[in-house]
Amino acid sequence: MKIFLKAIFFLLLICFVVAFNNQQLSLPHLFFISLVFFFFPLFLVNIWLVPGGLAWRNPDLNPSKIPGPAGWPFLGILPKMGSHAHRKLASMSSSMGATRLMAFSLGSNRVVITSHPETAKEILCGSSFSDRPIKESASLLMFERAIGFAPSGKYWRHLRRIAANHMFSPKRVLRLECVRQGVCDEMMEKMWKEMSVRGVVELRGILQKGSLRNVIESVFGSGLGLEIEEELGLMVKEGYELISEFYWGDYFPIISSSWVLDFSGVKRRCHKLSLKVKRVVGQVINEERSRLIETVNVINGSRNDYLSVLLSLPQEDQLTHADMVAVLWEMIFRGTDTVSILLEWIMARMVLHQDIQAKAQDEIEKVVGPNRIVQDSDIPNLAYVEAIVKEVLRLHPPGPLLSWARLSTHDVQLGKFFVPAGTTAMVNMWAITHDPSIWNNPWDFKPERFTEEDFPIMGSDLRLAPFGAGRRVCPGKSLGLATVNLWFARLLQQYKWLPVPSTKVDLSECLKLSLELKRPLKCLVVARS
Numbered sequence: 001m002k003i004f005l006k007a008i009f010f011l012l013l014i015c016f017v018v019a020f021n022n023q024q025l026s027l028p029h030l031f032f033i034s035l036v037f038f039f040f041p042l043f044l045v046n047i048w049l050v051p052g053g054l055a056w057r058n059p060d061l062n063p064s065k066i067p068g069p070a071g072w073p074f075l076g077i078l079p080k081m082g083s084h085a086h087r088k089l090a091s092m093s094s095s096m097g098a099t100r101l102m103a104f105s106l107g108s109n110r111v112v113i114t115s116h117p118e119t120a121k122e123i124l125c126g127s128s129f130s131d132r133p134i135k136e137s138a139s140l141l142m143f144e145r146a147i148g149f150a151p152s153g154k155y156w157r158h159l160r161r162i163a164a165n166h167m168f169s170p171k172r173v174l175r176l177e178c179v180r181q182g183v184c185d186e187m188m189e190k191m192w193k194e195m196s197v198r199g200v201v202e203l204r205g206i207l208q209k210g211s212l213r214n215v216i217e218s219v220f221g222s223g224l225g226l227e228i229e230e231e232l233g234l235m236v237k238e239g240y241e242l243i244s245e246f247y248w249g250d251y252f253p254i255i256s257s258s259w260v261l262d263f264s265g266v267k268r269r270c271h272k273l274s275l276k277v278k279r280v281v282g283q284v285i286n287e288e289r290s291r292l293i294e295t296v297n298v299i300n301g302s303r304n305d306y307l308s309v310l311l312s313l314p315q316e317d318q319l320t321h322a323d324m325v326a327v328l329w330e331m332i333f334r335g336t337d338t339v340s341i342l343l344e345w346i347m348a349r350m351v352l353h354q355d356i357q358a359k360a361q362d363e364i365e366k367v368v369g370p371n372r373i374v375q376d377s378d379i380p381n382l383a384y385v386e387a388i389v390k391e392v393l394r395l396h397p398p399g400p401l402l403s404w405a406r407l408s409t410h411d412v413q414l415g416k417f418f419v420p421a422g423t424t425a426m427v428n429m430w431a432i433t434h435d436p437s438i439w440n441n442p443w444d445f446k447p448e449r450f451t452e453e454d455f456p457i458m459g460s461d462l463r464l465a466p467f468g469a470g471r472r473v474c475p476g477k478s479l480g481l482a483t484v485n486l487w488f489a490r491l492l493q494q495y496k497w498l499p500v501p502s503t504k505v506d507l508s509e510c511l512k513l514s515l516e517l518k519r520p521l522k523c524l525v526v527a528r529s
């Protein structure tokens with residue numbers, strides 16, 4: 001603001017010096033010059049340099065004066081929303097004294113963000129922010145008809161109820177242990193092979209394929225075939241890239257209605273991918289439907305995959321073919337990257353902190369013994385292993401801004417601030433989990449902080465809520481955590497994980513849809529006797 005006022009002052013000064021030295025300038029000229037150099041900037045100051053920027057220009061929208069940066073003209077703080085957005089937003093909030101609530105503009109979108117657990121609870125657990133703003137790519141990729149982006153009405157409640165009962169129920173998560181164990185065996189074999197052939201292991205690709213196979217088996221059952229599995233893997237990868245990609249239309253609605261202004265081709269690619277999803281997932285549904293007609297009822301029978309359950313729902317609960325495609329595609333999409341990204345962070349920390357790795361291995365030996373592999377039922381007894389997972393979720397939350405934001409469905413009061421309907425609300429979970437007034441030495445990797453007390457991470461305590469909270473909390477949290485805990489414990493039980501000699505473990509991060517390690521982790525594995 002100060003810089004801008006100084007600029008106006010100097011421009012005015014120049015203008016009058018020019019006018020004074022130039023005898024040919026008449027009064028109308030002078031008037032015109034002052035209009036251009038004084039009133040126009042003043043007009044800009046009025047509409048743009050308000051707290052929060054252009055999208056908050058109407059004073060009725062921000063009567064309680066939520067503090068926030070003005071940002072750039074028209075763009076707001078879009079230029080800051082790159083691969084370190086969570087860090088930049090955290091430092092802006094703290095430097096403006098706006099950790100409770102900060103307002104800003106992303107193009108023409110009005111946004112508020114909190115870096116405080118109490119306000120986070122109000123946003124996530126109240127009923128006012130129960131919708132999500134949808135990106136053009138997510139809409140074109142059909143996520144609007146699936147749980148993640150469906151507006152919070154009857155249809156969304158129906159989808160969540162079916163998923164809670166048949167995809168994520170505790171009984172079903174338990175029944176899927178055999179799938180998790182089988183996939184883990186395959187991954188460990190691949191890691192060993194890669195170590196023998198290349199002398200080094202790059203975990204990312206193996207973990208991604210493992211997570212994909214794991215979620216495919218729980219959604220479609222086994223025996224889908226390698227070809228379709230690979231096709232689905234490529235589709236998830238492409239979808240992930242498209243949703244992470246910057247698209248102007250998400251911030252300037254006038255662009256989103258035009259295919260001509262689709263400079264980066266995001267819309268065209270989304271359209272192509274959605275046709276492919278409809279074809280591939282649609283074909284799997286049709287095949288399963290005809291198989292079901294010939295065989296016995298699923299729920300009482302041997303099959304336990306989500307697709308069979310959806311096809312066997314009572315008539316009144318049935319989804320249309322198109323909705324089923326969207327729902328199944330979302331499960332595959334959401335269930336793949338979250339698990340593999342979290343595991344890569346965990347293993348990076350283990351390679352870096354050899355003492356912590358050894359301590360966890362001692363615990364596994366004591367609890368499980370030398371003659372059998374770790375099972376789901378061992379996890380509650382592996383307090384240190386669980387504490388490591390929590391500490392990684394604290395330091396490297398896969399969704400530092402909780403991945404997908406919320407949208408206010410009506411005007412709402414957050415503490416002393418008024419937030420109008422149609423405002424996007426974000427929670428900066430990364431800022432909360434790195435706040436020194438909440439966590440002792442927040443930058444240290446110290447799993448012990450979680451062994452001293454049983455800290456819930458499923459959304460009841462907003463100091464650490466990596467799965468979100470409230471009505472739209474992650475429905476896959478138990479399944480995701482069961483997978484991560486079991487695979488992590490088994491990787492430690494079987495192998496010792498070492499850094500590649502003379503290279504440092506690189507913990508640089510990059511925010512796409514999730515917060516990833518910027519460079520894939522490379523390490524050595526040695527069999528434990």
Ligand code: HEM
Nearest residue numbers: 147148334335338399402466467468469472473474476480
């Ligand atoms: C480590 C694993 C995971 C993490 C860290 C994670 C994180 C999250 C977060 C932060 C949200 C937003 C919650 C909110 O707005 O309050 C979310 C939503 C969601 N997650 Fe997860 N997730 C994980 C695993 C999974 C898995 C395995 C699935 C499915 C197979 C899944 C499916 C979903 C869906 C469908 C939503 C949207 C819920 C709604 O809008 O009603 N997630 N997840």
